[in-house]
Each structure stands twice: as C-alpha cells, then as structure tokens.
Amino acid sequence: MSTPLIRRRLRVSGIVQGVGFRPFVYGLATNMNLVGFVGNDTDGVFIEVESETGTLDRFVDELETSAPPAARIQRIESVDVQTTGDTSFRIVASHHAETGTALVSPDLRTCDDCLDELHDTNDRRYGYPFINCTNCGPRFTITLKTPYDRPNTTMRSFEMCAACLAEYRDPVSRRFHAQPNACPECGPNVRTIPPSERPVVDTRRRIAAGEIVAIKGLGGFHLACDATSDAAVALLRERKGRIEKPFAVMVSDLETVRSITTIDADETRLLASRERPIVLLAKRMDSTVSELVAPGNGYLGVMLPYTPLHDLLIEPGDVWVMTSGNLSEEPIVTENDDAVERLGALTGSYLVHDRDIHVPCDDSVIRILDGSEYPIRRSRGYTPFPVPLPFESPPILATGGELKATFCLASGRDGFMSQHIGDMENLETLDAFTNAVDHFVELFRIEPELIAADLHPGYLSTKWAGRQNVPLVKVQHHHAHIASVMAEHGVLGPVIGFSFDGTGYGTDGTIWGGEILVAGYERFERVGHLKATPLPGGDAAVKHPARMALSHLLASDVPWTEDLPPVMALTAADRALLKTQLERGINTIPTTSMGRLFDAVAALAGVRQTVTYEAQAAIEFEALIDSTAGGTYAFAITEHDGSLVIDPTPVLRSIVGDVAAGESIGVIAARFHRSVGAVIVEAAERVRRRTGLTTVGLSGGVFQNVTLTHATRAALIERDFEVLLHRLVPPNDGGLALGQAVIAAARR
Ligand SMILES: [Zn+2]
C-alpha cells in the first residue's frame, strides 16, 4: 500500500526574482524527488509540487531556511490542489498578469564567486567588467517592468552567445536564469571617449595624472579623480561649482580604509555589505586623503567597489573621489550622449558602456549610530525594497519634501520608498521625479487613490501633487517626520516627538523647525517649540549664519558688540540695515527652527559666517567639539498658552560670555550640544508628566548630528523613556514621504 500523493500550490512573495530563486526551488525539488513546476509571475514565484505530505512540509521549511543569499521572502501561501500525475519537475515560462506586485531586487554588489572568476586568467570572463550571476549584479537600475525577465530589462538588446545561453539554461549553473548574464563575446562592453585601446588602463592613467574622468556605473555616472591629490580635487570642485560640500571616496580594500579612517566592527560590516553604501567614517589625522575632499568635516564618506568595473579600475591602495556625475543641484546623468553634453564642462574624458541605465540611482549614505544603521540617504542597494507599514494602506503616493527629495508609493503593508531624487528646485529634478513616479506606478502596479504632499505651498512637489486629478491630503512637515520614525518601528502612538530641522511650513504659516509634538498618525498637537525668532530675508539668513546670529542676539537683548565674530563679519552699514529690517519686521518671517539656532550659535562661536551648502556651519561646529571640555549652558523653558517654549536667551548670553573670555570653539561646541540634549530631556519629562506618554521619537535633519543624537538617546533611556531613532529611512527630508504616506492612510 502506497502513501497517497498530494499536490500543493505555493505562492512565494518578496524578493524572489532575479536572485536565483527558481533554480534553488528546482534544485530543492529535484533533490527531494518532487514533481511539478516553478515559475515567475507579477506577484512573485508560483510553485506546484506533488509528493507525500511529510515531504512537502519539509520542502516548504527548506524554502524558507535555505533561500539564496539575495532573496528576501515576505510570505509563503499554500493551498492543496488536484494531483496531475506529473513525471518531472520543470521551470515554466513567466506569467504576465495585469495586476500583482512582485518585488524587484535592489542592485547587488559583485559576489565573491564572480570576483574570483574576474581575476582568473583562465576564466572566459577574465577581466570582463559586466560579469554577474544570480547572486549579484544590476537589478533595479536595469528593470523596465515586471516580471523581472531579460526582455523586461535593458539587457534585452544583447543576445546571449551559445556559451552564455547554456549557463542560463543549466539548472546547476550559478547563472541559471541570471537575467543580465553576459560575456565579452555577447554582452556590453566599455570604451572611452576619446577612444583608447585599453579603456580601463587608460582611465587609471588619467586619474593617476590628476585628471577628472566621468565613469558610467550602475545607477549613473560618477566623476572620479585621485582623492590624495589636492590639485585634482580642487579642479573638480572648481568645475563642479561645489565649493566645500563633502565628496565621497571609493577605496580599494578594507586595509586602505583603515589607513584613512577609524572604523569599528559594525562599520566594517556595513561597508562590506551587499548593499555597499557610502559609510560615514571618522577621519584619521594622518590620512593621505586631501583635506579638500571633506573640508572642515570630521567624517569621510567611504565606499568599497561594488561593480566588476570598479573592481578592475581601482587597485590596492587607491582612494578615488567618486561623486555623482551632475552639475550641482541637477539629477545624476545616466546616458552616454547626455554625459558628453552635460558633463562636458567638467571633463573631456569618459569611460562609458553600452548597458543602458533605465533607473537613475545615486549611492546610498549610511552611518552607524549606537551599533545600528542610521541612514542619511537611502538609495542604491536599498531601493526599491519596501519599508513595512504599521497598518494596511490604500494605494497612496506621498510626494515628499523639497530638499533630498524622495517619494513613497504605498499599498497594503508595503511602503515603496523611491531612490534619492535630489533637491527639487529646478525642472530637471522635477522631470526626474515624475519619471521615477511613473516607473514605480508601473513596476508595482499601484495606481494611487490619494496623494499626500507637504503643506508648503511653494514646494514643487506640492504644486505637482495639486495638478494630479487625485484627491490630495496635505501633511504638516514636522508631523510627517515623527510619523515616519513611528512607522519604521511599527509604533501606533501617540508618542512625544522632537522634530528638529532647518525649515518646514507650519500650520500658522510661519517657518517651524524646533517642534515638540504629541503625535499619532491621524493628528498631532504642537505641545512646544523653540522660541520664535525673526528669520531675516529667508534665503539670505540661511546662507549667512551671521545674520541669524544677530537676529537671535537682538531677540535676547544681547548687544551687537564688535568683539563677536558675526558682528565683525558684517559692515556697519549692513548691520544698520539688518537692525532696521529686524525691528520693523521687513521681509522677515518668524521661525522656530533649531537648525537655524545651530547656525546662529556656530557663527557666534566663530565657526563660520557664511555657508556654501546646507547645514555646513552646524556640521563643522560638531566636528570641532572638544570632548574633554566640561560645563554646559541652560535653556529656559517657559509655558505659554499651555505650550512649552524653549528660550535660548540664557544660552546665548553664556556663549557671548565664553567668547569674551576667550574659550575655544571646541569648548563652546561641547557645552552647546550638551545643553540641547538636556533641554530635550527636560521637555520630554514635562510632556510625560502631563500626558503619561513614555515613548520619544527623534526626527528631522538636526538629528543627523550624531553627537547630539547619541547623547540625547542615552539621557532619555536613563530617564526610562523608550527612544525611537530612524533605522530604515533618513531623519532628514529624505524620510519625509514615509510619514506623509502613513498619515494619509490613517486619515483615510
Ligand atoms: Zn556573482
């Protein structure tokens, strides 16, 4: 008597396409002598297997526990169906349905097996810059649409040679159904403009000679130069119009990374991870890297090679600047012709290839804070893997903010955060934004029923949202920040939220940025804020922290004495004009921005009086902290109409005293950071007494300051608060869209 056969239909969702999942299923099923089939469709992978019950149970267990390294299973659903008496197990053609949300894998760094072959003189892909397999290579950036099959990628224009096709069809090959599979005979290749015999060697020679070369990579062009050459970096800065904003570097290997930065075990793991982000690492003083790469900054953005082309280009000991190939503020360049046109003013040398980049995708920037990942920019390697939502969402598009723009396409429990789009201040970036939205809508087959946008009437993303024929939900900026950090942690709230950043439009039409909220998803209450101070001349005050410093001094009744750095920085005539402007409220708007207070204090301490990029004064101020310094300052907290007002007057007076006493910037920086941490804890205590809430969320660009965030978190935990920090999306406006999406979903 034989055990009865049963047949089970399984549906596996998650990242299960383009990661060797079907070959894995095929191998598993044939090993266990199962019959049936496996295939891809727009929802993921479908499987039918026929055998005895016990064997099928073991099969399902193995599916979850032994999946290939790049796979990420979200769910396995199972239903028993009629047996068919199949006699073999096979891989069947893809089904193309009209609906479904099969996940697309992020791009993956070159795997070790492929690297071994790349450097093996006997391998047929020796030195081939596009070697890949099911465990590695391009994914998101080459995907035109789902399901992820070669004809739906930019590899469709290359026909596989006999050898590649044999691997592609061989179930035991690492390249079985590897969609971008290619070799020197049949696949893409590199060339230089102007032409050269040996493109990689020629590019290395140019970089070594101090030239700038535009190099086409995975998600767009990089501009590369020798990071140890002051002259080369200065030339790049001059041509790119990027005066001081830090550049990232690509470094050949970990040993070289250790020679230029201090790096701990968590940072090493992140740097070498399959996502291969840029990791912010503390600089070493004895580094060979030019100070011009990240001037005034305590940290250096470092990444390891992540494509075979990078691996061939960069040799042991090399440190190259690898910055996004664009003019300042414009989107990253992805096309060869476009590169020559748009980057022509920056360089005459290009290393290009003929595998099209369908989706532009900048490098991600992540740092380690208290042992875990703390994202600054979530893009290549992470996008488009969804952020899990705390509850079911209808189809919603959240359009994000203005700077560091990203959007979020949400549906069900998935929040698909876009790649980094850039600063939405020009039409090129708006075009990049709309292209990316269209692509996400098609890729994930989510047609938004609702659009969420920032309250700010001037944001391009908000204006764009208003032009779509879809119901619009407007979301307050700082509420979105707190909702974003709540959503990441699956917290339903309400929480005490500290939403500290540079600029966000308040519900009263003023500029907020030092907000204490009691926030849930549907609504929030503004229970406190930094004292409002006039922001003189909007942009001018942002670019010239000296002006903000003088505004804060005036508001605190501190005289503008000539010994103060921001006073010295302005001419007597400018000061007179500014005073009139502030006193009469001409072209000023009240702001509660904590970012602007950091600017003002940095200016007051003498860090700098003008900035060339956002948050520069605060970043340099943090870098100058003297960690051996004692002492602190004290904010005053007053209650006004039931709302806490954090008054910086005593802090400003103490700083003026310290400046007069000749204290160093490092001492003032240490004391100021400490005082901000202390006032957060004090305010949290007061809100807890009133509300009983014990969870605190920290969000907003100010919390990119890890000295502040680390100390504040520790002090809050000490007082028995539970603290939510960003771990999946950035605390800056790059994470805003997630919060907008969940707020819109909750209000629905
Ligand atoms: Zn590989």
Ligand SMILES: [Zn+2]
């Ligand atoms: Zn081939």
